[in-house]
Amino acid sequence: MVGAVGADEFGPPLLKGMQADGIDISGVQVVEGQTTGVAVILVEQSKGENRILLNPGANYKLQPEDFLSTEALGTPKPDLIIMQLEIPLPTVLQILKTAKEADVDVLFNPAPAVELPLDVYGAITHLVVNESEAAILTGRKVGEVEEVGFDWNLVTDEFLRRGxxxxxxxxxxxxxxxxxxxxxxxxxxxxxxxxxxxxxxAAGDTWVGAYAVSIVRRMGDPDRFVREEDVRLACRAAGRTVEKKGAQSAIPWEDEVDRKI
Structure with a gap:
C-alpha cells in the first residue's frame, strides 16, 4: 500500500487494520499536522444507494516528486498499480509516467472523474469507469449514456483510440x-x-479489487487483455458486497464470492 494518513485518531487504527490483513504498509506516510482522509457515507435505506462526502486530508500531501523513480512505486517492482483520483491529479500523472517508463501495468479507476490530458491514456493498461465517469471523460452528458439501448462501443472505442x-x-x-x-x-x-x-x-471498490486479483493471477499471459472470466468474477464479488452494510466490512472473502445464490 502506498499512501498517507494523518497523525490523528484515525490513522493508527487504519494502519493496524491493514497490517492485520497482511498488507505491507511501508509505503504509507504518516503526516504530522494533517488529518487522515475521511469519507462520510449516506445510505438510502429503501434502495441501498449511497452518497459520499469526502475530506481527502493527508492524501493530498502525496506530491509528484515523491514518485520520480521506479523504487517509489514499491520494492520489489509491482506487477500492477491500482490507482484512483483521490490524490492530487499532478501526482497521478507522474505515477502514470513513472509506471510507463518502468513497464508496470496500471489499473486506473478515475474517481472522482475529471478530464485528463489525452497523452496519459497510453500509460493505462486497465481503465475501469462507471457510467457517469465514462460520460465525463468522453465529453458526453450522463443522460445520454443512461438511455436505454445506448451503444457502449462508442465509449470503449474512444478510450481504445486514446491508447x-x-x-x-x-x-x-x-x-x-x-x-x-x-x-x-x-x-x-x-x-x-x-x-x-x-x-x-464499496461495491465499486470491490469490483476493482476482484478484477485486479484475477488479472494478477495470470500475469504470465503474453496478451495481457481482459477476459470475460475477469469481469464475471468482479461482478460476482460486487454482488456479495451490496448484500451487507458497511464499506471494508462488507467486502467478501474469496470463498464468499464463489457462494451460489
Missing amino acids: VKNIIVTLGSKGAFYSHEGKGKGAFVPAEKVEKVVDTT
Missing part, C-alpha cells in the same frame, strides 16, 4: 461492458443475482 489497452464500464445492477485493444466489438456481462441490495457502499 488504453483494456476498458471496462461498470453498469451497476445491470452488469459491465468490456473491450480491449484489437477486440473489435465489446461484450456485455450481466450482473450477478443478489439476495437483497442492502448497501451499495
